[in-house]
Amino acid sequence: MSQQLEKPKIFIGMGTCGLAAGAKGVHEAVAAYLDEKKFDADIVKTACAGTCYVEPLMDVHIPGNSRVIYQKVKPADVGKILDGHREGAPLKKKALAQWSNGEPDYEGIPGFKDLELNQLQNRFILHNCGIIDPDSIEEYEASGGYTALRKVLVDEKWEPKVFVQFIEDSKLRGRGGGGFDTGWKWSECAKYDADEKFILCNADEGDPGAFMDRALLEGDPHAVIEGMILGGYGIGATFGYIYCRAEYPQAVQRLNHCLEACRKKGYLGKNIMGSDYSLDIIVKEGAGAFVCGESTALQYSIEGGRGMPRPRPPQSVEAGLWDKPTVLNNVETFANVPRVVNIGIEKYLSLGSEKSGGTKIFALSGAIKNAGLIEVPIGTTLRQVIFDVGGGIPKKKKFKSVAIGGPSGGCLPESTLDYPVDFETLIEAGAMMGSGSMVVCDEDTCMVELSRFFMEFCADESCGKCTPCRIGNTVLLDILTRITKGEGRMEDLDLIDEYGKYIMSMSLCGLGKSSPAPALSAVKFYREEFIKHIVDKECPTVKCEALRKYIIIPEDCTGCGACIKPCPTGAIMGQRKEIVYLNQELCIECGVCYDKCNFLAIL
């Protein structure tokens, strides 16, 4: 931040993750504190800084000193923190890190970049998230915003063709999952002559475990808007829509606010920044269907129809929304555009791998220490992401699997951890980049249950249009459910494989083309676990309720005999001072023995 600070600022992370952790109470407490102590400071509501595991966050920035981030702030802590900070003694216990802009640092508080999770990260796209006030267009401008737009439209007056070629050269690939070449898509669309063209932003982020788009929209909405305007200029769009799911009320509100600010500043509307190009963008709220993230279904939804994909050709770039040439890109893709323009192709390419430039944002969740939003250069290995950035598995448990790409991706085992994260490698491994969710599973996760969960999600979210997705997914779900109940057969494994492959090849849209992937990869990598369910009727992780069995742990059994008498079926046998024996055939899994055992010897 290059802005000169005049009076103290208190930043509160009020993204959805912060709010969920209780940021609202913190905000109230801060307001009350300022009121009470007559402390003259500004309160700024920022969004997610990526460190979701330590929310709620509160930053305090006093002129002349660095900005300190306090973690896991409770309303009760506010007074203590602010009192201490004003006296020049930050509460080190609560301080997570500090940001400095050449200002003197406090002693004993690590720099934000020195944090474990930030060492491998490159916050290239997220550079504003959690730092600036996302509602303030001035702050965005101060951090270099809309300079790319000015450069292309006004200062250097690039031809649309030149600009599209520039994006093509940057090897910017769609961050929505498919990794489609953005520049090529734009140049295809630019080819068509039409009275109207549309540029759409896909902000219908629906994967369980994915929140990258939300964080961007809440934390740096102007970057997305700037990218859209640039894209619109490249293809000659006459109107733009941001299709945002209604479950992101904060993002919708913020986008509307920012679009209005853009209109006032002349970044949107007739003759943008005095150039010949005109564009307006509005937000269209989705009604919560996962399939509306598919481009043609999204277009139908905008048109007011039922969100259902249509067969192609024609491609959207030829006849998309309202049958006009249309380009649809993901939130993150658009956020990349102004950055590429600003730093130039060479620098951008040097960030990523050979085939795709730049960085990728991932949402880390599940059994991981530093759950949150991370951004790494494309090509970083999974191990680095999970263990170095993510901090590994908590409670010293073992790593088991990582589900990449949510319900359409795959579950990768430990043997794939050294794969670099890029579009091609992941697809080869049986997963996909997806939008970038990574759910880490520890040894306690049942892979059958996990794939059943993902399958349930897809079967539920299928629009019902095409046979393989509507019926096939439900059949697969049925088979997986049966296995979790111990009613599986060995043939089922082959059936999952066969059905899954045909569902993927025969489905109409991306949902069906990818929905069996988690199950397929689970069967491939964790076949033993499936067999255990089917043959031994046993769930090694004790996650499948129907297969739950009570067992005696001999090492822990003291032979107290407390469990013998209460057993209603007489399944537990033994003498006092002897390790008891549980007859599984008689056991009805009532759980009485478990309650009675004082030594946790019955599980």
Add this chain to the structure above:
Amino acid sequence: MSDKETVTLKIDGIEVTVDKGSKVYDAAQKAGVYLPGLCYDPKLTRFGGCRMCVVDITSRGRTRGKWACCEPASNGVEVTTDSDGIRKKRQIMMEFLLMYHPLDCPTCNESGACGLQDAAFYIKQKKGRAPQKRRNEPLLIDNPVLERDFNKCILCGKCVIICDEIQGKRAIDFQQRGFEAEVGTELRVPLDCDYCGQCLAVCPTGSFQDHTEDYKGHDWEYTKTVTTCPYCAVGCSIVINTKGGKIVKVSSDDYVGVNNGNLCAKGRFGHEAYQADDRIKTPMVKGGSGWDLACWAPVLDEVAEKLKDIAEKNGPDSIAVVVGESLSNEDAFMVKKAFGEGLGVKRIDSLSNMRNRDLNSGLMTALGSSAPIVSYDEIKKAGAFLFVGCDAEKENPVIANMIRVAMRDNKTPLYVANARDTLFEPHEKLRVRYNYGGETALVAGIVTAVLNAATTDRAKELGKSAKKISLKHAEEYSGVATKDIKTLAEGLTANGAPMIFMGSEIFDHQAGADIARAVADLADVTGGKALLYREYCNSQGVNDMGIGADSPDGDLFTDIAGGRVKALVLAGADPSVFARDGKSVLDAIGKAEYVVATSSYMNASAELADVVLPSCVAVEREGTLTNNEGRVQQWRKAVEPLGDSKPDWRIFSKLGSLLGVDCGCSKIDEITSEIAQKIDGYAEITPKSLMWGGQQVSYSAESVSYQYGTEPMEIPASDGYTHRVLFGNSLYHIGSLSHRSKALTEIENDVMAELDFDEAEKNGLSEGDNIRIESEKSSINAVVRISDSAVPGIVFIPKSFSDNPALTLAGRADAATMVKITKVASE
């Protein structure tokens, strides 16, 4: 077709050439290669949901699996429709479908005609490997004509698409998601639609069932007879399905006739009327104590004697014949021959003619080639559509279907100029509402605007001298703003020749002939075509047969009442309902000395007759009829005549022989051939030429100048009467036949008077209220329907209901019929 671009490709090694834009599926069909495709219908936008038509397409050396229904045919590609890989894919898809779709074929009505059965059979699908996954929804019967079985639906989407694209209703759509996805109404509220049954026609499974068929048999047991629909003037081909001499259902065939498989509720579900119980089965003679049943021979002898007697005593002008417009050409021809030649009767007329001679029969000779007979093919080619006084959706629903298809395919813009706000989906570009009586002024105004703009060849040729009205006057007389008139003129000329439709509003209009001439003028200057909707299935043909051509002027019923006409023959006509001022008509018929009626059903006019002769209905007889576009098509016999009933032509040829005419016809083909010889334009119409899809009459075209008055019609003020009546036909009822159909009367049994919402609310009326509609002439009972088409001050009343005949409200020479509406307490 020659002007279209074509592409050539290979299907399984067979080279085929198809139009550009066709799909690989079409090409395969052309090559004679079967593809299982459950969601594909050439007349609908592709859906791509069943995934069954997967094929391998090799282009530029790359082979990829594609779906034939979605993939555009392109030059030089090679398509493989069958291989192990493809078969496996299809098998898995079918396995999924059969895990879902109940296999209760033995008890399914669709069995034998089921697309899913055919496809499964072709694929040779055996039992599925995973347990079945079925839905268990009860059969839904929430309307008189369609049954829904959600379990059998495979979500091919055809019903949803046809309902939207061709019917414009969107009554059904996909609901729910995933496995629970189903086709139906939102929240499963009862279906409220046109009941056209288009969904039923395209459904490949038994998910939509015809309630009127009622499990009477299986498709393979039915004898199918293609014939022409006897309801409205579109001339749709219907397929009568019979089993054991009984009509079971009506189906449609996409490849026969003018309608491309589209039918309306009347055509598809109105078949119960044909064999209804209350048909007249025997000749009846009025005796002292009521009707006596009689035998044909003595009755016809008696009729002939009686008529001869009256003619001898009072001259041939004392006999009049009214010919119904649902009779065939042969019937009408034979009526004219028997009475014209046998007794010298001149007054052989139809009710349409009596109402508006200038418009009905005068127009054909008065106008040149551009009106009012144009082929339906013109709809596909039109550059724009204009409705003038026309409720396309209700009057000729299948023409509305054709218009929608053209709007979908060609993005043809639609303009509407009506006295009401009649509905039409998809929406029009511009809608104007004119003042009643100012129609000619409006049309002449558009003509003027076209001439002013001089963008068409004809307008350039004519120059500004040809205009008949100034735009200022047009605005003043019609109430339509000059700006809108100019927009209409521009819209009609922008994309090439427009097509203009005139409906019943014009037909019932006292100034209808002038309006039609003005429209013909407009068609002329824009280079377009005009089509006047006729009312009944053979209105055009009866006219062509010269019915009414020699009629003297003067009102028939006044003449009967005045004793100038002594004997009346009603050949399939019921003036008590279908002539204006029905009360005075009934009085007049009651005063006639001798009345003979032929009819399939008893009606108020026939009740007053001395002799009633049973004529059989359309599906029991042969004959030809001429539709809206002048296409002559055949009626074919699907079932034997009920009781002693006979076709009218046979009755009148017998009667003619008794009157001394050489009718000598025992076969209908002979009459058809005689018509070809004697009637202008029918020379090419021979029984042979009609075999496939009928043949168009070649009407002689004259170049004429269109003379019409542009002054607004004077409508005398009437105190105390608040609403002007627009008469028309309801979507479900036309003529007297439809009222005998159980299904159609269940859909609509009451006279539904359409009123504007605000106005009705002001008067304390709401939907479903019973009202009494009163004019100077009479009064009828009706039920309020609040309609978006209605406008204040106008009430729309359907006219075919014999219990409450709306036309009794109208005076015979009224420029406009004014009524007042009062609410009556419901019973």
